[in-house]
Amino acid sequence: MKKRFLALLTIALGIGSVSAQSGDCTTKAALAYDDAKAKNYDSAYPALQDVRKECPKYSLATYQYLERALEYKIDKAEQGDKKELVEELISVWEQRLELYPNKTSKGKIYSDIALLKFDNKIGDKDEQYKAFDKAYTEDKDNFKSPKGLYAYFDLMVEMQDEGERTLQDVFDNYDRVFTKIEEEENEAAENLAPLLQKQEEGEQLTAKEQKQIKYAEINLANYSKVKEAINAKLGARADCDNLIPLYSKDFEAKKADVSWLKNANARLSAKDCTDDPLFIKVSEALHKLEPSAKSAYSLGQLAEAEGNSAKALEYYNEAAELETNKSDQAKIYYRIANNYQDKGSFGQARSFYRKALQAKPSLGSAYLQIANMYAKSANNCGEDAFSKRAVYWLAAEYASKAARVDPSIASNANQAAAAYKGRAPQKSDVFQSSKNAGDPISIGCWIGETVRIPSL
Structure with a gap:
């Protein structure tokens, strides 16, 4: 009986100890978190250190707040005092990853x-x-x-x-x-494409969607x-003057190495080192050993350089079908589209520009090329002067989209959009046509799209 009483007493004291420890963690963490939330990091920092040391598994928030406090202290510290703080922040991140792997x-x-x-x-x-x-x-x-x-x-x-x-x-x-x-x-x-589509169609975006666009x-x-x-x-490290000697010295030893040939082929192709005999040797060796998207594309480049556009398109289409890398596939479709555009086959060109965009939605230059073809076709794709000029609104929409998905061409794309808007009907033209903002205008011929009159 006495032994049982002592055992129960020990258990009770143990439970009390655990509860007290849990209570201490809650109190300490609450005080530390309040200071951190208020950005009072000088006060929060030592308290957060204590919580991390004594209650490491209490909450993920300990590590999140301690990260902010340490970043603040590192930013304010003199250069000579930063190393210790940096090492502590690294240890905080590593411990967070260890304790909360599913939330890190x-x-x-x-x-x-x-x-x-x-x-x-x-x-x-x-x-x-x-x-x-x-x-x-x-x-x-x-x-x-x-x-x-x-x-x-x-x-x-x-x-x-x-x-x-x-x-x-x-x-x-x-x-x-x-x-x-x-x-x-x-x-x-x-992620941006459907939101831009909603915006262009005049739908109201939620605050969350506006943030997503931003x-x-x-x-x-x-x-x-x-x-x-x-x-x-x-820079110049990747120009033909460096690449050709680099790959020429190893070609004989590596001409049966598919991996090496692929690497050399891709690098020479990307930098348009296609006039050198080495490119021909690499491309033919690769296509013989392992016909692939890369080797077919290279042979297409060679055929194009020789002026054989039909053969070039044949190789490019083969390359596009074989290619599994979406970015590279987009590049091939874009080149095919350019070939069709150069020949005046705008409908075919647009089809391949769209394929390029399906493979790589951030390829703004494809949108810009479509805009350019629409602008060139304005006089041929409208029933009257107003609808012919309305084609420029459509061209401007595509140019604006190019700028939004590809900031690297935003300046040129926005300039093009502004130029197209300048050629489109102006406010007085819309008034005289008895039409209103939002009214649809059907564009005929190969374009076959509808554009809505913008608010001017």
């Missing part, structure tokens, strides 16, 4: 850690590069930071300049980063800047 993006955490080291010059270039490489290799899908992707490439180029990496290493890294950026651009453009356009602009920056960084 591994790719984002690793890229944030890498950026923190990069910005604060912690470790040498190789160590910083490996930190970004960890984010890319372990969780590429969530490595989305435009600045982080640029730094990942920038470090590789700097190491190559210092003799620590080869030119081929630079090319390999460029391909990874550029492909990732294009994937993010496509995702942003795909964020998608910001992301597209940032990725466009990064692409421009990494292309500038790559």
Whole structure:
């Protein structure tokens, strides 16, 4: 009986101890969180440290608030005092990932850690590069930071300049980063497309949808800047004068290596090094060993250079059917469309520009080319002077869409849109036509679309 009483007493005391500890965590966390919410980080920081130490699994919020407090302190600290704070922030992120893996993006955490080291010059270039490489290799899908992707490439180029990496290493890294950026651009453009369609049709957008448009356009602009920056960084390293010697010296030894031929073919093709005999040798060797989208596309380029447009289109269509990479497929469709446009086959050209856009929604130049063809057809696709000029409204819509999905051509696209609007019916013309804003105008001939009179 006495033993049973002692056992019960021990259990009761244990429960009381756990409850007290839980209560302490709740009280401490509440006070720390209140200061953090008020952005009183000097006061919140030590309290959050205590919660993290004594109650590490209490709440994810501990790590979220501690991140903000440490970022604040790092920003305010003198350069010599930052390293310790940076290392603490890294440990906070790592502990959050360990304790809350289902609520933490591994790719984002690793890229944030890498950026923190990069910005604060912690470790040498190789160590910083490996930190970004960890984010890319372990969780590429969530490595989305435009600045982080640029730094990942920038470090590789700097190491190559210092003799620590080869030119081929630079090319390999460029391909990874550029492909990732294009994937993010496509995702942003795909999210943006239906919202722009609603906007163009005059539907009321919710506040959430307006924010989605804003964020998608910001992301597209940032990725466009990064692409421009990494292309500038790559610079003359990727011109024909460097590429041809690089691949010529290894061709005989590698001409049966499909992987090497694919890499050489893609690089020479991308930089239009198609006049050199090496390109012909690489393309033919690759197509013989493994007929593919890349080799068919290269043979199409050769046929086009020789003036055989029919044969070029045959190879390009074969390439498009074989291609599985959406961005590369879009490039092929775009080239086919250009060929048809050059021959005056606007309907065929538009069909392939649209295929290019299905594969790569951020390809604004395809919208701009359609706008250009519409403008060229204005006099042929209207029943009267008013409807002929109305074609320019449609052209302006396509040019404006080009600017919104592809910030890299926004300036030219917006200028084109403004020029088309200047040729379209003006307010006095609409008044004299007895039509009103919002009325549909059917455009005939090969265009076959309807445009609504805008509010002028």
